[in-house]
Amino acid sequence: MSHLAPLTDDQAGPARPQFQAINAAFKMVPNIFRIMGHAPAVLQHTLGLNDAIGHELPAPLRELAYLTASRANKCGYCEHYHTALGRQAGLNAGQIKNAGLSPEGFSDVERLVIRFADEWTRQGKASAAVVAELNKHLSPAQMVTLAAVCGLANWTNRFNETFDVQLP
Secondary structure: OOOOOOOOHHHOHHHHHHHHHHHHHHOOOOHHHHHHOOOHHHHHHHHHHHHHOOOOOOHHHHHHHHHHHHHHOOOHHHHHHHHHHHHHHOOOHHHHHHOOOOOOOOOHHHHHHHHHHHHHHHHOOOOHHHHHHHHOOOOHHHHHHHHHHHHHHHHHHHHHHHHOOOOO
16 A cells, blocks of 8 residues: 555645646556645656657657666566556567566667666666767767656656555
């Protein structure tokens, strides 16, 4: 059971517009957002960052980074949702299974993204060598977005694990 109660739609108060937007997009409001709704500004800005990461970096790379961080942090909640998002982004079953665990079935760029996400998560930063190699393949905007994906993944992973957020 979660350490904080997810807000119902009737309890949403100032978070109601965000709940309605999430529900319109996903036909439900995941518990992470129902719990973040206790601090509507935090929910709003988390959703804003989530929206911002969806533009520069190709979706498969974004989901590989998110899955890698979630596995490193042992966040089953995020792994659950980002497995489905990874499928939607075009990752195959082997890539989803191996993201952050094995280099098999990935391109050079995908392996670098996975290393970046793993280093960022485990060490608090990515190594200069990985950054230099990624700079050969990604634009500066894509690099910034990759860092934001890793930051958001670590934020939501740790939020879910700290408060024992339960699916859905």
